[in-house]
Amino acid sequence: MGEITLPNDWAARHYQRPMFQFVFDEDGNIVEGARAVEVWHRRCGKDSASLQLMSIASQRRIGTYWTMLPTLVQARRVIWDGIDKQGRRMIDQAFPKELRASVNNSEMKIEFKNGSIWQCVGSDNYDALVGTNPVGVVFSEYSIADPRAWDFIRPILAENDGFAVFIYTPRGKNHGHTLYEMAKNNPKWHSSLLTIEDTYRDDGTHVITQEMYQDEIDAGMDPQLALQEFYCSFDAGLFGAYYTDAMAKAKLGEFPWNPSKPVHTSWDLGLRDATAIWFFQETVPGGPINVINYLEENNVPLTSWYKRIHELPYTYGTHAAPHDIKKRDPDYGVRSIDTAAEFGVYFEEAPNVHLKTGIDVTKNFLPRLQFDKVNAGRGWDCLTNYRREYNNKLQVFMDRPSHDWASHGADAMRYAALTFGEGFHSGALDTFSIIPSHGAPRRIMRQNHG
Known part of the structure; x- marks a missing residue:
């Protein structure tokens, strides 16, 4: 096997580098217990960057790594079957085949030759993961994921000094907002909030221009939704929410x-x-x-x-x-x-x-x-x-x-x-009688009050 460099045929943009610099030290080793919250606008490369991070981590520390989407269905559609702008499968670009020992398509799992495992999982099925011991987890689109998944995983990572990265676009002032506000005021956590004004390519051009932003609105996108998606506004509320x-x-x-x-x-x-x-x-x-x-x-x-x-x-x-x-x-x-x-x-x-x-x-x-x-x-x-x-x-x-x-x-x-x-x-x-909690069960009928 020839020499392989990670990230594989990919370079972090300026706005993506702080996340890598927080999770990895100057020698490239994983920082024990790293926690990061990255609130980034739509279409700025969240999943691409997080997959590169997982690729590097899997070769620096032998262990199990999860990329967790809100649902298993999304995990397969967005990550496992995802295609990048160059027409490559995202997992093939991030995890070179030369590093792999085996691939399990049904479980969306890659085992590497060094003994590490990376897997796509869903927050809707986190309790099925009981007994596993991940040392690194990326919560993609955490703002619409089941927040109990983090409650389940956090003691595991606390015990094994694993890292957690939450990367998402806002969905109102829900658990995603709560987590970001906590991280912003916690010196042990890294946090960032990136709008289209903050993200540009190495040649100085913006990833999403003002013209592109306005085109979306002119094409029928709700202005409040546009603020949420491209300016990471938590004030827009959860679009489509009933209550x-x-x-x-x-x-x-x-x-x-x-x-x-x-x-x-x-x-x-x-x-x-x-x-x-x-x-x-x-x-x-x-x-x-x-x-x-x-x-x-x-x-x-x-x-x-x-x-x-x-x-x-x-x-x-x-x-x-x-x-x-x-x-x-x-x-x-x-x-x-x-x-x-x-x-x-x-x-x-x-x-x-x-x-x-x-x-x-x-x-x-x-x-x-x-x-x-x-x-x-x-x-x-x-x-x-x-x-x-x-x-x-x-x-x-x-x-x-x-x-x-x-x-x-x-x-x-x-x-x-x-x-x-x-x-x-x-x-x-x-209009109902009372059932004693600790007494003998008895049938309760609706009372007729005339």
Whole structure:
């Protein structure tokens, strides 16, 4: 094998170099525990630069490296099957074939002759990666990824002195904004925010010119979206989000459990993926509703969830569930509603309405809610990131939700709005008997108040 130089047939532009200089020291070794947040505008070479970084790292320290996209589907489309401007596969350009020992297309994984492994993964499936030990992770498009993936990975990297790089364009003031603000004020982290005014080629020409920027707007691009994409504005909001206006009226703060009041729940039951559960308490009849807790987890049997909620100290009122709760549970061969009842969870079936109607009802319901930041913060993130699916080929938003990490919590909230909100079972929070959490299970029927 002849001599190979990394990066392979690629040179970092001036604005990309600080990221490399932070992750690698003057001798080219990986800096232990490096953390970097790179907020860069669209079409300035984020994925190309991060792949070169991974290529170098894989040959400097033997270990496992991940490039994580929001979803596995995106990881394959954008990175594994991605083609650069010169018509080359991105992975072939970044990872020369001479360095490889094997390639696994189905797992999107390359094993190198030195023993290192690089793999494309998705934040939507991070829990399937349990047991692995990455020493370097790039979170591409982190602003629309599941933020819990970082919570899962960070203790691994802390233990093995691995590095993490987050590289993305803003999507409103969500977890991407929170991370950038933290990094900007943390001397142990590197951060950058690059607009089209900051990025130019070595010959001095801008990567994206003002004329190109204006052409996008003249061709129909929303000016606020253009500011987000090309000027990295966090103020534009998450385009395509369903609940931006409604969540602006909801509250996020300290709203703890009140032991003197019943707790009501709403569920999105995951038979093959995540189950999400909201926990509510009404303050006064017709007044604000406190959201005191939110639980979500993948691949947990529903029977385990039924047991788990009775381990909490709450006294329960209504348990709301989707209209298909009467379908048969594939694990038990009986209806899910009957299985739940065997474990002392008696569900109220949410009305079966069109999805758009449910979303509209939820928009009216959300302003009444007060979310506990500590215990329901994850759920808040789900609601603020719940958005319409985007068609990359047509560059338009579709008239249906994106089924991603945010959708489970949003679905569970929609069932709450349909069950507890105005227009559907109005006053339902007051019309159910209480189920003792630690007492013998008993059937709860709707009370007739005449």
